[in-house]
Amino acid sequence: MKIILKEYLASLKERGDLDKSVLPNLLSEIGLRVLNTPMIGTRQNGVDIAAVGKIKGEEKQRYLYLFCIKAGNISRSDWSAGVQAVRPELDEIRDVYLRSNVAREHADLPIKICLCCGGELEETALMNWAGYTDRYTTDKISYEEWNGDRLADLMMRCLLARELLEEEPRRNFQKAVAMVNEPNVCYEYTRAFLGNLLLEEHSSQKDQLLRLRQSFICLHAVISWAIEANNLESTYRVSELGMLFCWNLIRKREPKKRPTKHEETLTFIFDQFLKLYLTTSEMYLEKTAYAHGGTPHALSVAVRSRESVDVNLAMFELLGRLATRGIWTDLLSKRLPDADPYFLKSLTESTNRTLDTLVSVINSNPALSSPIRDDHMIEIALVLYLAQLTQSESRFLPWLKSISHRTTFALITNSQYPTCLRDYADLLAHPESADQSYLDEACVGSILYPYIYFWMQYVADEREIKEFTERLKKKIPNCTHQAWFPDEESDDLMWCGETHHGICVTDVSPHNGHEALVETLNKAIETCAAISDVSAVRTGLIPMFLTACRHYRLPIPPSFWFLRK
Incomplete structure (x- = not known):
């Protein structure tokens, strides 16, 4: 176990890994109170992390700990110059931090300046370290080396002990x-x-x-x-x-x-x-998507499979991940108005980049217009939800129109139409037969067709809508068209993968017309009010709820099909 931890610590980067993720948690657990963690763009004065307290099982008095953190091993070439330069930061701690950054309440505490690295202080740098610490150690200031072995020991003792x-x-x-x-x-x-x-x-x-x-x-x-x-x-x-x-x-x-x-x-x-x-x-x-989304068929070919099913599944998985990230960055950019302007700008740019990539990926990979699984409605709904958040629906409506045509045309031609079957072997063999009995089994229920039909009033004319409904009525007349809502138990079950919960609304068949569909959905939204009590929705973290839906293959509820403006 210790070998695993040492290898892990040696591989960590200073910025964002060791200093922000691992060390603050470890210090808190061993009994220290973390005073600050590093921030990008601010002057640290040599100190990446400051903490105060006494280490459980080691010390009897409180110290002020000042950590100078480096990634991997520290060699002689890293001592005075380079990206990992050690001595300039140690000098800055003495000359600047101790003179101007120590709070009055900690001014009387003895100080430990710790050189911390995920790897080790190499032999070539040991003499430099020994000479420096011998010269500047005083009654109040002492120096310690916290290498990967020391960190692994603390983790084994305080976090991962038997x-x-x-x-x-x-x-x-x-x-x-x-x-x-x-x-x-x-x-x-x-x-x-x-x-x-x-x-x-x-x-x-x-x-x-x-x-x-x-x-x-x-x-x-x-x-x-x-x-x-x-x-x-x-x-x-x-x-x-x-x-x-x-x-x-x-x-x-x-x-x-x-x-x-x-x-x-x-x-x-x-x-x-x-x-x-x-x-x-x-x-x-x-x-993946950012690098190759604009190259025709590049991502589809990268799946490296002769089976069209593999390409279809992989591409919709990628589409869902793209849309989910865009939803997260859009929320964070709007929810953190007091954050650093550069950070907010980067979030907005990330959302726009994701939108552009989604358009490129869809245009470059025709498989995304022919979903093979009925629950690919989840990915389609996430893309349209992000489009509404960013007021860019017009960029995706032609794609939705293409889906509405291709899915029903596949039914007519009996060629890999969307099915509620999920087993991989069943998908490979689909469609096994053109018999009505097989059609009824493969399309016993659908969450995809009601969603597509709901949006067709924005993308299609009356002739196309009529053609869509007639094809469904002709080929899968016994299909139960449905929508899903969370119930009172969903918040206790959904986050860890339990899927046997929620409310199924079945009276959403396209055969009844748009007005009947919208009326049914509105009544269901009013009646199935438990979605407001789902913790993530209640606290404004809707992306968390949508992430769970995609991760565990739960349908996107009608509450998020269309955003009222």
């Missing part, structure tokens, strides 16, 4: 790390150790925070190893899963004008899970 991290989550975590090259297997083992840590009842608030920190550290380690193995599929899936599990644990908080210290810490940890998800999603999309 008496704290039980055998089952420890074993599942190690298996997840070992299988980062296999996305499905890595996902299942990650789900297992997150479930071990976060789904059980916690006896105290302290235990709850410990489990969340353990989960984040383990998840971060899995993602780091997956990045090292160049497997971004694993990083995306497990980071999204971790965010949903974290939300499940903290969702019962009630917003207060003056939150307690425990609630503030929960919010901080959740922000770390969310940032990890947004970072990994950007890495994934940068290598």
